[in-house]
Amino acid sequence: MPFGFRRKHKQKRRAQTDQSPHNGLWMRCDFCSSMIYRSRVEELLFVCPDCNYHFPIPAVARIEQLLDEGSFREEGKEFASADPLLFEAKEPYAAKLKAEQERTGLTDAAVYGTGEIHRLPVVLCVIDQSFLMGSMGSVVGEKICRAAEVALARRRPLVIVSGSGGGARMQEGIFSLMQMAKTAAVLARLAEERVPYISVLTHPTMGGSMASFASLGDVVIAEPKALLGFTGPKVIQQTIGKELPEGFQRAEFLEKHGMVDMIVQRDQLRDTLATLITYLTPTTEAPPPRKAVRGTQTRVAAPSAPAK
Numbered sequence: 180m181p182f183g184f185r186r187k188h189k190q191k192r193r194a195q196t197d198q199s200p201h202n203g204l205w206m207r208c209d210f211c212s213s214m215i216y217r218s219r220v221e222e223l224l225f226v227c228p229d230c231n232y233h234f235p236i237p238a239v240a241r242i243e244q245l246l247d248e249g250s251f252r253e254e255g256k257e258f259a260s261a262d263p264l265l266f267e268a269k270e271p272y273a274a275k276l277k278a279e280q281e282r283t284g285l286t287d288a289a290v291y292g293t294g295e296i297h298r299l300p301v302v303l304c305v306i307d308q309s310f311l312m313g314s315m316g317s318v319v320g321e322k323i324c325r326a327a328e329v330a331l332a333r334r335r336p337l338v339i340v341s342g343s344g345g346g347a348r349m350q351e352g353i354f355s356l357m358q359m360a361k362t363a364a365v366l367a368r369l370a371e372e373r374v375p376y377i378s379v380l381t382h383p384t385m386g387g388s389m390a391s392f393a394s395l396g397d398v399v400i401a402e403p404k405a406l407l408g409f410t411g412p413k414v415i416q417q418t419i420g421k422e423l424p425e426g427f428q429r430a431e432f433l434e435k436h437g438m439v440d441m442i443v444q445r446d447q448l449r450d451t452l453a454t455l456i457t458y459l460t461p462t463t464e465a466p467p468p469r470k471a472v473r474g475t476q477t478r479v480a481a482p483s484a485p486a487k
Protein backbone atom coordinates (compact mmCIF):
# COMPACT_ATOMS: atom_id res chain seq x y z
CA MET A 180 0.00 0.00 0.00
CA PRO A 181 1.85 3.06 -1.23
CA PHE A 182 -0.14 5.65 0.71
CA GLY A 183 0.26 6.30 4.40
CA PHE A 184 -2.40 6.23 7.02
CA ARG A 185 -2.81 10.03 6.97
CA ARG A 186 -4.82 9.92 3.78
CA LYS A 187 -7.20 7.29 5.05
CA HIS A 188 -9.29 9.69 7.07
CA LYS A 189 -9.57 12.17 4.22
CA GLN A 190 -10.55 9.38 1.83
CA LYS A 191 -13.08 7.98 4.28
CA ARG A 192 -14.66 11.39 4.74
CA ARG A 193 -14.89 11.83 0.98
CA ALA A 194 -16.37 8.39 0.52
CA GLN A 195 -18.99 9.05 3.14
CA THR A 196 -19.91 12.29 1.38
CA ASP A 197 -20.27 10.40 -1.88
CA GLN A 198 -22.44 7.78 -0.29
CA SER A 199 -24.92 10.40 0.86
CA PRO A 200 -25.44 12.69 -2.12
CA HIS A 201 -28.52 14.32 -0.61
CA ASN A 202 -26.68 15.39 2.50
CA GLY A 203 -26.55 19.20 2.32
CA LEU A 204 -27.21 21.71 -0.47
CA TRP A 205 -23.58 22.66 -1.02
CA MET A 206 -20.38 20.69 -1.29
CA ARG A 207 -16.72 21.55 -1.69
CA CYS A 208 -14.76 20.39 -4.73
CA ASP A 209 -11.77 18.26 -3.71
CA PHE A 210 -9.74 19.61 -6.62
CA CYS A 211 -10.42 23.37 -6.90
CA SER A 212 -11.96 23.85 -3.41
CA SER A 213 -14.93 25.77 -4.87
CA MET A 214 -18.21 25.62 -3.00
CA ILE A 215 -20.60 24.11 -5.52
CA TYR A 216 -24.33 23.51 -5.59
CA ARG A 217 -24.87 19.82 -4.98
CA SER A 218 -27.83 19.38 -7.29
CA ARG A 219 -25.80 20.90 -10.16
CA VAL A 220 -22.99 18.43 -9.43
CA GLU A 221 -25.50 15.58 -9.45
CA GLU A 222 -26.91 16.77 -12.78
CA LEU A 223 -23.38 16.55 -14.17
CA LEU A 224 -23.01 12.95 -12.85
CA PHE A 225 -20.80 14.16 -9.98
CA VAL A 226 -18.48 16.37 -11.99
CA CYS A 227 -17.38 19.80 -10.71
CA PRO A 228 -18.95 22.55 -12.87
CA ASP A 229 -16.01 24.87 -12.13
CA CYS A 230 -12.95 22.69 -12.84
CA ASN A 231 -14.30 19.47 -14.43
CA TYR A 232 -12.98 17.32 -11.57
CA HIS A 233 -14.68 13.92 -11.63
CA PHE A 234 -15.63 12.91 -8.10
CA PRO A 235 -15.33 9.24 -7.10
CA ILE A 236 -18.79 7.68 -7.15
CA PRO A 237 -20.18 4.47 -5.61
CA ALA A 238 -20.28 1.31 -7.73
CA VAL A 239 -24.09 1.33 -7.81
CA ALA A 240 -24.16 4.82 -9.31
CA ARG A 241 -21.52 3.86 -11.87
CA ILE A 242 -23.45 0.78 -12.95
CA GLU A 243 -26.60 2.89 -13.34
CA GLN A 244 -24.72 5.43 -15.44
CA LEU A 245 -23.16 2.87 -17.77
CA LEU A 246 -25.65 0.07 -18.30
CA ASP A 247 -29.09 -0.05 -19.89
CA GLU A 248 -31.75 0.29 -17.25
CA GLY A 249 -32.60 -3.00 -15.55
CA SER A 250 -30.04 -5.02 -17.52
CA PHE A 251 -27.51 -5.62 -14.72
CA ARG A 252 -27.38 -9.12 -13.24
CA GLU A 253 -24.91 -9.22 -10.38
CA GLU A 254 -22.83 -12.34 -9.84
CA GLY A 255 -20.57 -13.43 -6.99
CA LYS A 256 -22.39 -11.30 -4.45
CA GLU A 257 -21.75 -13.88 -1.75
CA PHE A 258 -17.95 -13.48 -1.74
CA ALA A 259 -16.58 -11.72 1.34
CA SER A 260 -12.99 -11.36 2.49
CA ALA A 261 -11.59 -13.60 5.17
CA ASP A 262 -8.86 -12.52 7.55
CA PRO A 263 -6.12 -15.04 6.70
CA LEU A 264 -3.34 -13.23 8.60
CA LEU A 265 -5.49 -12.31 11.62
CA PHE A 266 -4.23 -8.81 10.93
CA GLU A 267 -4.44 -6.15 13.59
CA ALA A 268 -3.43 -2.51 13.31
CA LYS A 269 -5.37 0.28 15.01
CA GLU A 270 -8.35 -2.04 14.84
CA PRO A 271 -8.58 -5.70 13.80
CA TYR A 272 -9.07 -6.28 10.07
CA ALA A 273 -12.11 -8.49 10.71
CA ALA A 274 -13.84 -5.68 12.63
CA LYS A 275 -12.89 -3.16 9.97
CA LEU A 276 -14.34 -5.38 7.25
CA LYS A 277 -17.58 -5.79 9.15
CA ALA A 278 -17.89 -2.03 9.67
CA GLU A 279 -17.23 -1.34 5.96
CA GLN A 280 -19.81 -3.94 4.94
CA GLU A 281 -22.44 -2.37 7.18
CA ARG A 282 -21.62 1.18 6.07
CA THR A 283 -21.56 0.53 2.32
CA GLY A 284 -23.96 -2.40 1.95
CA LEU A 285 -21.28 -4.18 -0.09
CA THR A 286 -19.52 -7.43 0.79
CA ASP A 287 -16.23 -6.13 -0.65
CA ALA A 288 -14.88 -3.40 -2.94
CA ALA A 289 -15.68 -5.08 -6.29
CA VAL A 290 -19.08 -5.57 -7.90
CA TYR A 291 -19.42 -7.54 -11.13
CA GLY A 292 -22.08 -8.99 -13.35
CA THR A 293 -23.51 -9.04 -16.84
CA GLY A 294 -25.47 -6.26 -18.51
CA GLU A 295 -25.95 -4.30 -21.69
CA ILE A 296 -24.70 -0.97 -22.98
CA HIS A 297 -26.96 0.30 -25.75
CA ARG A 298 -28.16 -3.32 -26.02
CA LEU A 299 -24.61 -4.60 -26.51
CA PRO A 300 -23.91 -7.41 -24.02
CA VAL A 301 -20.95 -6.85 -21.68
CA VAL A 302 -19.46 -8.11 -18.46
CA LEU A 303 -18.90 -5.17 -16.11
CA CYS A 304 -16.77 -5.06 -12.98
CA VAL A 305 -16.66 -1.87 -10.91
CA ILE A 306 -14.36 -1.17 -7.98
CA ASP A 307 -16.05 0.88 -5.26
CA GLN A 308 -13.58 3.27 -3.65
CA SER A 309 -15.66 3.82 -0.59
CA PHE A 310 -14.92 0.26 0.57
CA LEU A 311 -11.44 0.30 2.13
CA MET A 312 -10.26 2.78 -0.52
CA GLY A 313 -11.08 0.31 -3.29
CA SER A 314 -8.00 -1.69 -2.34
CA MET A 315 -7.45 -5.09 -3.97
CA GLY A 316 -7.73 -7.96 -1.53
CA SER A 317 -8.32 -11.60 -2.39
CA VAL A 318 -12.05 -11.05 -3.03
CA VAL A 319 -11.50 -8.13 -5.42
CA GLY A 320 -8.92 -10.22 -7.32
CA GLU A 321 -11.24 -13.23 -7.37
CA LYS A 322 -14.19 -11.17 -8.62
CA ILE A 323 -12.09 -9.66 -11.42
CA CYS A 324 -11.00 -13.17 -12.42
CA ARG A 325 -14.54 -14.50 -12.34
CA ALA A 326 -15.79 -11.53 -14.38
CA ALA A 327 -13.07 -12.30 -16.94
CA GLU A 328 -14.03 -15.98 -16.95
CA VAL A 329 -17.67 -15.08 -17.61
CA ALA A 330 -16.49 -12.84 -20.46
CA LEU A 331 -14.44 -15.75 -21.83
CA ALA A 332 -17.21 -18.31 -21.52
CA ARG A 333 -19.87 -16.09 -23.10
CA ARG A 334 -17.50 -14.22 -25.43
CA ARG A 335 -18.69 -10.86 -24.15
CA PRO A 336 -16.43 -7.82 -23.88
CA LEU A 337 -15.13 -7.12 -20.37
CA VAL A 338 -15.22 -3.60 -18.93
CA ILE A 339 -13.49 -2.92 -15.61
CA VAL A 340 -13.93 0.46 -13.94
CA SER A 341 -10.98 0.83 -11.57
CA GLY A 342 -10.54 3.17 -8.68
CA SER A 343 -8.20 2.46 -5.84
CA GLY A 344 -6.30 4.86 -3.67
CA GLY A 345 -4.77 1.95 -1.83
CA GLY A 346 -3.63 -0.52 -4.50
CA ALA A 347 -3.13 -3.97 -2.97
CA ARG A 348 -4.81 -4.41 0.43
CA MET A 349 -2.03 -4.51 2.99
CA GLN A 350 -4.20 -6.28 5.59
CA GLU A 351 -4.11 -9.42 3.44
CA GLY A 352 -0.36 -9.24 2.75
CA ILE A 353 0.89 -11.74 0.19
CA PHE A 354 -2.67 -12.86 -0.61
CA SER A 355 -3.33 -9.36 -1.96
CA LEU A 356 -0.09 -9.20 -3.90
CA MET A 357 -0.85 -12.54 -5.55
CA GLN A 358 -3.99 -10.99 -7.05
CA MET A 359 -1.77 -8.92 -9.32
CA ALA A 360 -0.39 -12.05 -10.98
CA LYS A 361 -3.77 -13.77 -10.93
CA THR A 362 -5.67 -10.94 -12.64
CA ALA A 363 -2.88 -10.39 -15.17
CA ALA A 364 -2.95 -14.11 -16.04
CA VAL A 365 -6.69 -14.25 -16.68
CA LEU A 366 -6.55 -11.09 -18.78
CA ALA A 367 -3.81 -12.69 -20.87
CA ARG A 368 -6.25 -15.52 -21.58
CA LEU A 369 -8.81 -12.95 -22.74
CA ALA A 370 -6.22 -11.50 -25.11
CA GLU A 371 -5.38 -14.98 -26.46
CA GLU A 372 -9.06 -15.71 -27.04
CA ARG A 373 -9.54 -12.28 -28.62
CA VAL A 374 -12.23 -11.21 -26.18
CA PRO A 375 -12.00 -7.41 -25.80
CA TYR A 376 -11.12 -5.86 -22.45
CA ILE A 377 -11.66 -2.14 -21.88
CA SER A 378 -10.14 -0.60 -18.76
CA VAL A 379 -11.65 2.59 -17.36
CA LEU A 380 -9.42 4.41 -14.88
CA THR A 381 -11.00 6.77 -12.39
CA HIS A 382 -9.49 9.07 -9.79
CA PRO A 383 -7.38 7.73 -8.16
CA THR A 384 -6.11 4.37 -9.47
CA MET A 385 -2.82 3.56 -7.77
CA GLY A 386 -0.50 0.86 -6.49
CA GLY A 387 -1.06 -2.82 -7.23
CA SER A 388 -4.31 -2.14 -9.10
CA MET A 389 -2.62 0.18 -11.59
CA ALA A 390 0.35 -2.17 -11.80
CA SER A 391 -1.84 -5.12 -12.83
CA PHE A 392 -5.35 -5.36 -14.27
CA ALA A 393 -6.05 -1.61 -14.57
CA SER A 394 -3.29 -0.94 -17.10
CA LEU A 395 -3.79 -4.09 -19.19
CA GLY A 396 -6.81 -3.06 -21.26
CA ASP A 397 -6.93 -3.40 -25.03
CA VAL A 398 -8.18 0.16 -24.71
CA VAL A 399 -7.33 2.20 -21.62
CA ILE A 400 -9.74 5.06 -20.92
CA ALA A 401 -9.28 7.59 -18.13
CA GLU A 402 -11.57 10.19 -16.62
CA PRO A 403 -10.26 13.78 -16.72
CA LYS A 404 -7.78 14.81 -14.02
CA ALA A 405 -7.60 11.26 -12.59
CA LEU A 406 -4.45 10.56 -10.57
CA LEU A 407 -2.97 7.35 -11.96
CA GLY A 408 0.26 5.62 -11.06
CA PHE A 409 2.04 3.21 -8.77
CA THR A 410 3.30 5.51 -6.04
CA GLY A 411 1.96 8.98 -5.35
CA PRO A 412 3.81 12.04 -6.72
CA LYS A 413 4.76 13.35 -3.26
CA VAL A 414 6.54 10.10 -2.38
CA ILE A 415 8.35 10.08 -5.73
CA GLN A 416 9.40 13.70 -5.31
CA GLN A 417 10.73 13.04 -1.83
CA THR A 418 12.58 9.94 -3.04
CA ILE A 419 14.32 11.43 -6.07
CA GLY A 420 14.68 14.92 -4.60
CA LYS A 421 13.61 16.65 -7.82
CA GLU A 422 10.66 18.74 -8.93
CA LEU A 423 8.20 16.70 -10.96
CA PRO A 424 6.81 18.03 -14.25
CA GLU A 425 3.47 19.83 -14.11
CA GLY A 426 0.50 17.50 -14.21
CA PHE A 427 2.68 14.47 -13.41
CA GLN A 428 0.60 11.26 -13.01
CA ARG A 429 -2.60 12.98 -14.05
CA ALA A 430 -4.65 11.38 -16.84
CA GLU A 431 -3.79 14.16 -19.32
CA PHE A 432 -0.05 13.72 -18.70
CA LEU A 433 -0.30 9.93 -19.14
CA GLU A 434 -2.33 10.30 -22.33
CA LYS A 435 0.34 12.60 -23.73
CA HIS A 436 3.01 10.00 -22.90
CA GLY A 437 1.13 7.00 -24.30
CA MET A 438 0.02 5.25 -21.11
CA VAL A 439 -3.65 6.12 -21.63
CA ASP A 440 -5.46 5.84 -24.96
CA MET A 441 -8.22 8.35 -24.42
CA ILE A 442 -9.70 10.68 -21.84
CA VAL A 443 -13.47 10.62 -21.73
CA GLN A 444 -15.93 12.86 -19.91
CA ARG A 445 -18.22 10.94 -17.59
CA ASP A 446 -21.36 11.87 -19.54
CA GLN A 447 -19.74 10.51 -22.72
CA LEU A 448 -18.42 7.29 -21.21
CA ARG A 449 -21.44 5.07 -21.92
CA ASP A 450 -21.60 6.11 -25.60
CA THR A 451 -17.84 5.78 -25.99
CA LEU A 452 -17.87 2.25 -24.55
CA ALA A 453 -20.68 1.26 -26.91
CA THR A 454 -18.73 2.61 -29.90
CA LEU A 455 -15.54 0.83 -28.86
CA ILE A 456 -17.37 -2.46 -28.26
CA THR A 457 -18.91 -2.20 -31.73
CA TYR A 458 -15.45 -1.67 -33.22
CA LEU A 459 -13.85 -4.49 -31.23
CA THR A 460 -16.57 -7.12 -31.57
CA PRO A 461 -16.85 -8.90 -34.91
CA THR A 462 -20.40 -8.89 -36.21
CA THR A 463 -20.08 -12.30 -37.87
CA GLU A 464 -18.20 -15.41 -36.89
CA ALA A 465 -14.80 -15.57 -38.55
CA PRO A 466 -14.50 -18.54 -40.95
CA PRO A 467 -12.39 -21.41 -39.61
CA PRO A 468 -8.81 -21.35 -40.93
CA ARG A 469 -8.29 -23.57 -43.99
CA LYS A 470 -6.01 -26.52 -43.49
CA ALA A 471 -3.26 -26.56 -46.06
CA VAL A 472 -2.29 -30.06 -47.14
CA ARG A 473 1.12 -30.27 -48.78
CA GLY A 474 0.95 -30.95 -52.49
CA THR A 475 -2.80 -30.71 -52.78
CA GLN A 476 -3.34 -26.96 -52.54
CA THR A 477 -5.51 -25.71 -55.35
CA ARG A 478 -4.12 -22.69 -57.09
CA VAL A 479 -7.28 -21.78 -58.93
CA ALA A 480 -10.41 -21.02 -56.99
CA ALA A 481 -13.40 -23.20 -57.76
CA PRO A 482 -15.68 -21.52 -60.28
CA SER A 483 -18.48 -19.68 -58.61
CA ALA A 484 -22.08 -20.05 -59.67
CA PRO A 485 -22.92 -17.91 -62.69
CA ALA A 486 -24.47 -14.61 -61.89
CA LYS A 487 -28.15 -14.49 -62.45
Ligand SMILES: [Zn+2]
Pocket residue numbers: 208209210211212213227228229230231232
Ligand atom coordinates in the same frame (compact mmCIF):
# COMPACT_ATOMS: atom_id res chain seq x y z
ZN1 LIG B 1 -13.64 21.84 -8.90
